[in-house]
Amino acid sequence: MGYVMKKLFLFLVVGFLAAWSAMGAFDAEAQTQPMSSQQQAILAEAWTLTPQWTATAGFSGLPLRNCEGIYCGKLAEMAIGTPVDVLVNDREGWALVHVPSLNLYGWVNTNNIVR
Numbered sequence: 001m002g003y004v005m006k007k008l009f010l011f012l013v014v015g016f017l018a019a020w021s022a023m024g025a026f027d028a029e030a031q032t033q034p035m036s037s038q039q040q041a042i043l044a045e046a047w048t049l050t051p052q053w054t055a056t057a058g059f060s061g062l063p064l065r066n067c068e069g070i071y072c073g074k075l076a077e078m079a080i081g082t083p084v085d086v087l088v089n090d091r092e093g094w095a096l097v098h099v100p101s102l103n104l105y106g107w108v109n110t111n112n113i114v115r
Contacts, residue, residue, distance in 0.1 A: 039105055051085035051098070055113040062113075064106035068094040075106045084113060 057078040065072040068090060078084075078099060087105075088096040095110050 049087060049098075051087060052089060053086050053115060055084050055086055055097075055115050056080075057082040057084065057108075058112045058114050062108060064097070064099060064102070064104060064108060066106060068092075068107050070109075072107065075104055076102050078102075084108065086113075 057080055060078075060080045062078045062080075062082070063074045064076045064078060066075055067073075076099070082099060082101060084097040084099050086095045086097050089110065090096075093110055094107050095113065096105065097108055097113075098105050
């Protein structure tokens with residue numbers, strides 16, 4: 001019985017993947033470039049990818065950092081008014097955000113974003 005179940009499971013997985021591919025889930029044009037290991041490490045700190053709220057950059061040159069703190073490296077600088085999706089607010093002055101226009105994840109100081 002175990003062999004038959006394994007074959008049935010494999011058949012269902014292959015069928016699911018084929019259907020998913022037919023719906024465009026594996027569209028090469030839709031996937032621009034793979035996420036860097038640094039971005040993967042930043043996202044590992046998030047327990048959700050659903051934004052808690054949306055905000056905008058409060059000043060031009062707002063740094064998107066790779067960790068919580070002014071000593072952390074800058075991934076990018078945002079222009080004033082750049083929309084950000086807040087994923088995690090650590091309640092200590094830093095928020096993990098997604099910047100859709102840059103397609104980057106990183107940390108910003110919550111004093112420098114406007115709801």
